[in-house]
Amino acid sequence: MKLKTEFSPVTKAKDGRHSWCKACCRVLAKSSYDPEKAREKHAAKKTSPEYIAMKKVAYDRWRKQYPERARAATKTWRDANQEHVRDVWLAWTAANPERWALLRRQHSKLRKLRKKNQSVGVVSYAAILERDGMVCHICAETIPTLDDLHFDHVVPLARGGEHSMANIRPAHAACNLWKSDKLPDELTLA
Incomplete structure (x- = not known):
């Protein structure tokens, strides 16, 4: 006869113990594993x-x-894993040429700003559009399509402006190109 302590406790059983002893459970587990x-x-x-x-x-x-x-x-x-990282990167750039071109342009702009020791903030263009809408900050007219959308630095980078959310506004492509590196008070709309 086996002692009660040789049986595992089970809450569902009437006597509170498993029907098989611990040793028998181990043998069964090993044989079925x-x-x-x-x-x-x-x-x-x-x-x-x-x-x-x-x-x-x-x-x-x-x-x-x-x-x-x-x-x-x-x-x-x-x-x-340099080779694997390189292969994954090359596959991604081949699959996403537009995104890769955008990243290259952004990196180039940021690099130029850092070389000039200008401040570089985190910029979310989606947040800028949510804040300002599709309205040109230069002529105050609605921008009809995304193809005509430019993001303009209100105080141009060439004039010491920051690349930050506070200094970037939406503009028509033509208005932005016409504005060039002028400050807002130097603009005269004809």
């Missing part, structure tokens, strides 16, 4: 959308909590 099946189950779990979303949330939380360690880990991984 298939390592290959366990690997397949684990691999299927790791590719499920729920698991991927959960891991992404945990990873993002970790990156916010330990930014220095996250940057170091990313740098270490990128250094160890």
Whole structure:
């Protein structure tokens, strides 16, 4: 006869104990365990959308909590996988030529500003459009299409203006080109 302590506690059982002893449960678990099946189950779990979303949330939380360690880990991984990083980058630039051209232009502008030691702020063009609407700040008329939309620095960069949300306004392409590097009080609409 076995002691009551040799049986695992179970809340659903009448006597509060499992019907099999701990040793018998271990033998049953070992006999029915298939390592290959366990690997397949684990691999299927790791590719499920729920698991991927959960891991992404945990990873993002970790990156916010330990930014220095996250940057170091990313740098270490990128250094160890330079060919893969390059292949992914080339594939992305080939698949997104318009976005890549825009990024090159933005990078070039920011680089020029930094060389001149001018301040560079974070700019969200969508937020500027939400703030000002599709109205030209030079002639105060509605901008009909996105093709005719330019974002103008009110105080031009060439005259010491900042590249910031406060200094950028929507303008017609023609108005922006006509304004050139003039200050607002130098403009005279004919």
